[in-house]
Amino acid sequence: GENVEQHPSTLSVQEGDSAVIKCTYSDSASNYFPWYKQELGKGPQLIIDIRSNVGEKKDQRIAVTLNKTAKHFSLHITETQPEDSAVYFCAASLNAGNMLTFGGGTRLMVKP
């Protein structure tokens, strides 16, 4: 089955700096790669996703890149703000509606 590894497990940045979180996956059949943000006491919130037919996707300060050959994808957050502090999870699946396999999570702390 699919296995997703996520690094780093914790990341501390100064407000205004960029943050990068990386994930690798094992199943070359995976085609859908979402990123979720989870705040304390809440469920995961989808922040961006990418499908295998594109290599990069941007939404304001957030971007995701995908390298299907190397089987890795990354989340980039620019101009970080204190409200970006949360746990971020990457995931992979065959299609968006199928079971998601999650990475272990990255705790991002943005210091004001």
Added chain:
Amino acid sequence: ETGVTQSPTHLIKTRGQQVTLRCSSQSGHNTVSWYQQALGQGPQFIFQYYREEENGRGNFPPRFSGLQFPNYSSELNVNALELDDSALYLCASSVPDGQETQYFGPGTRLLVL
């Protein structure tokens, strides 16, 4: 707001007991998935229901079972609770619009003593 609600928010049970968790999603969201999230870990897929039928199952024993109802609500039942069942239980629903993005509810935190 994802439009996905879960009840109860918190629950305490003892070993051996049975528990039912509930999930309600928006009209049209005919696919619901359940995930277990242990403390400090990513969510793990339990099973998925589509049009009231089980449509995929993760590596969980049969004492984890579910139901989906015509009104788009769903239940997760766990029998013979074990201490390791203590976790946040999340449901996620999606609409068959070609994107099928999964939107998560806030979860039910279960503590088994």
